[in-house]
Amino acid sequence: xxxxxxxxxxxxxxxxxxxxxxxxxxxxxxxxxxxxxxxxxxxxxxxxxxxxxxxxxxxxxxxxxxxxxxxxxxxxxxxxxxxxxxxxxxxxxxxxxxxxxxxxxxxxxxxxxxxxxxxxxxxxxxxxxxxxxxxxxxxxxxxxxxxxxxxxxxxxxxxxxxxxxxxxxxxxxxxxxxxxxxxxxxxxxxxxxxxxxxxxxxxxxxxxxxxxxxxxxxxxxxxxxxxxxxxxxxxxxxxxxxxxxxxxxxxxxxxxxxxxxxxxxxxxxxxxxxxxxxxxxxxxxxxxxxxxxxxxxxxxxxxxxxxxxxxxxxxxxxxxxxxxxxxxxxxxxxxxxxxxxxxxxxxxxxxxxxxxxxxxxxxxxxxxxxxxxxxxxxxxxxxxxxxxxxxxxxxxxxx
Ligand SMILES: *Cc1c(COP(=O)(O)O)cnc(C)c1O
Numbered sequence: 001x002x003x004x005x006x007x008x009x010x011x012x013x014x015x016x017x018x019x020x021x022x023x024x025x026x027x028x029x030x031x032x033x034x035x036x037x038x039x040x041x042x043x044x045x046x047x048x049x050x051x052x053x054x055x056x057x058x059x060x061x062x063x064x065x066x067x068x069x070x071x072x073x074x075x076x077x078x079x080x081x082x083x084x085x086x087x088x089x090x091x092x093x094x095x096x097x098x099x100x101x102x103x104x105x106x107x108x109x110x111x112x113x114x115x116x117x118x119x120x121x122x123x124x125x126x127x128x129x130x131x132x133x134x135x136x137x138x139x140x141x142x143x144x145x146x147x148x149x150x151x152x153x154x155x156x157x158x159x160x161x162x163x164x165x166x167x168x169x170x171x172x173x174x175x176x177x178x179x180x181x182x183x184x185x186x187x188x189x190x191x192x193x194x195x196x197x198x199x200x201x202x203x204x205x206x207x208x209x210x211x212x213x214x215x216x217x218x219x220x221x222x223x224x225x226x227x228x229x230x231x232x233x234x235x236x237x238x239x240x241x242x243x244x245x246x247x248x249x250x251x252x253x254x255x256x257x258x259x260x261x262x263x264x265x266x267x268x269x270x271x272x273x274x275x276x277x278x279x280x281x282x283x284x285x286x287x288x289x290x291x292x293x294x295x296x297x298x299x300x301x302x303x304x305x306x307x308x309x310x311x312x313x314x315x316x317x318x319x320x321x322x323x324x325x326x327x328x329x330x331x332x333x334x335x336x337x338x339x340x341x342x343x344x345x346x347x348x349x350x351x352x353x354x355x356x357x358x359x360x361x362x363x364x365x366x367x368x369x370x371x372x373x374x375x376x377x378x379x380x381x382x383x384x385x386x387x388x389x390x391x392x393x394x395x396x397x398x399x
Contacts, residue, residue, distance in 0.1 A: 015082060015198050016266045023078030023259060028070070037256045038069035066249045075255045076228070078262055079218075082197040083210050085230035089243045090250040094213020097227030098122045098191060099129070101209050102158060104242030105187045105235070108134035110157035113181075115172060116362040117142040117165025119191060123359065126160075141363045145173035149180045156184050161207075162191035163200075163309075164302060167358045167373065168365075169293040169317055171302030174309065178206025187235055193217075193346075198269055199312040208235040216346025217314060220261040220268055223347075224254040268348070268378065272315030275384060276376035282385045283319050286392050290369050293318040315376035316345050318355070320367040321395075328395040329354065329370055335391040338379055350377035350384055 009021065029036055043063060045051035054063040062068050068076070072090060080088040091097040098119070106112060114126055116139040126137045136155075140148050142165050152159075159181040163172040178188040190202050193213040202210035212218060214226040227250075231239045273296075280294040294317035295306035306313070321329075333341060339352040355371040376384060 018078070018082050019198075019262050019265055022081045022262075023074035023076075025070075025074070035071055035074040035256075035259060037252045038071045039252050040069060041065040066247065067244065068249070069252060071252045071255045071259070072250065075259050075262075078259065079197070079212065079214075079228050080230050082262075083192070083212075083230040084197070084201050084203040085210060086233045086236050087240070088228050088230040089240055089248070090214075090255065091227035091229065091243070091248050092250050092254075093225045094193060094211070094215050094227040095119075095121050095125075096248065097211045097213070097229045099125045100243060100246055100248055101189055101211055101229045101239060102126070102130065102160070103246070104239045105189075105209075106130065106133075106135050106157050109155060111136040111138065111153045111155045112158045112160065113138050113140050113148070113151055113156060113186075114160040115140060115142050115162055115165055116360050117168045117170050117358075118160060118162050119166040120359065122160070122162075122191065139362050142168070142170040142172050143363065145176040146180055148177050149183075152180060152184045152186070154184060156181070156186045158187050158189055160189045160191070162194075164194055164295050164306070167318060167355055167371065169295055169300075169302070171295045171305040171309075173305055174202070174205040174207065182206065194314055194316060195310055195312070196265065196269060196314065198266060199310050199314065202230075203232055205309065208232050209239060213346075214258045214261075215344060217265060217269060217272070218261050219254075219258050219346070220265065221257070221347055222344060222349065224257040226250055226254045226258050269312065269314060271378050272376055273313045275378070275381045276315035276317055276374075277313060278381045279374065279376050279384055279388065280317055280319075282389060283392075286389060288322050288324065288392050288395055290320045290322050291367065293320065314346075316373070317376075318371055318373045320371055321369040323369040324395060324399060328398040331398045332391045332395045335394040336387060338377075338384060338387040339374070345373075345375035347375075348378045350379060351375040352388075 076088040131137050140151055161172050181188050187208045189209045190207045192202050192210045193216050196217050210230045212228045214228050277296050280292045283289050284292045295302040296313040339350045353373045355373050
């Protein structure tokens with residue numbers, strides 16, 4: 001029997017099945033279940049014809065390590081299949097995937113629109129670097145939907161969405177935004193890190209380039225940094241060209257860890273999602289919590305759109321506290337035992353992060369009290385809830 005390789009399976013597969021089978025080709029790797037870590041810069045050819053054939057763009061072995069190895073191709077093909085796109089390409093971090101995907105599409109004189117709720121460093125890149133290159137950068141209301149039409153110009157080249165948005169968790173009507181953007185021929189780019197390709201299928205909603213900070217749920221164990229962008233056929237040639245021209249590449253060990261992470265993504269995400277929602281519901285009841293920002297809560301303003309477009313929730317959300325002072329906030333973090341204070345998310349462990357007030361230029365930040373971003377890890381949900389409620393109770397002594 002032929003060892004299963006997803007490229008050999010013609011039937012349409014569910015995402016959970018793809019996670020297990022995509023990007024595997026054990027026959028080519030001595031029967032090994034997993035694609036090995038291929039290290040290398042030089043790739044030898046044994047004759048002139050082979051050398052020339054290696055240089056064709058679709059050769060999976062490429063001609064030089066910078067363009068990727070079988071480890072790279074295994075991850076890229078698995079991700080492209082999961083996202084439902086044409087092809088994917090890797091970057092050394094999630095932010096690098098965002099910035100280089102933008103650079104791949106724009107030129108001087110173009111206009112770029114980004115959601116006001118976009119990931120802070122993506123926003124900073126647009127305002128600080130793109131602007132300097134003669135590109136007009138503007139932000140749009142995450143709630144705009146089809147109203148984004150009013151901000152589109154004939155030279156709008158990219159519309160960048162992120163749903164739900166970083167820090168605010170506002171859900172966007174991606175399909176409505178994409179339909180308008182395509183009327184002026186703009187490329188719709190999405191940061192799909194929160195939902196992963198399991199819970200949001202970007203290309204079914206009109207997205208042209210979908211970006212993953214694989215650092216988060218795909219790697220899943222807080223031990224590697226990696227980014228990826230998946231494009232449809234329209235956007236792929238420009239994306240690939242620019243990634244190569246910029247010299248983008250990613251290390252084989254990180255790619256291996258990302259491939260390994262993919263295999264268990266669906267079971268991890270289910271637990272992250274369940275823990276996150278249970279925690280959000282419990283926090284909502286606490287008198288010192290002003291608001292919980294989580295689109296899977298029925299009371300959340302983005303809930304209807306989330307239900308329409310997403311097939312699940314991951315474990316990242318935020319809460320806004322009542323306007324308490326620094327001593328109370330310090331006491332809260334002091335009492336937490338199971339939540340670490342730290343950047344990133346998507347690993348197996350729980351995190352609580354004090355966030356600065358997000359920069360907003362279109363729809364002002366509506367909340368007053370301290371903002372805390374929470375990542376629900378894979379611990380027992382009861383333990384997580386008890387730990388955080390205990391820390392909130394501890395604040396009362398310092399008000
Ligand atoms: C973390 C993150 C990124 C950046 O990923 P890195 O691998 O840390 O560079 C991009 N977008 C979102 C939404 C993120 O949360």
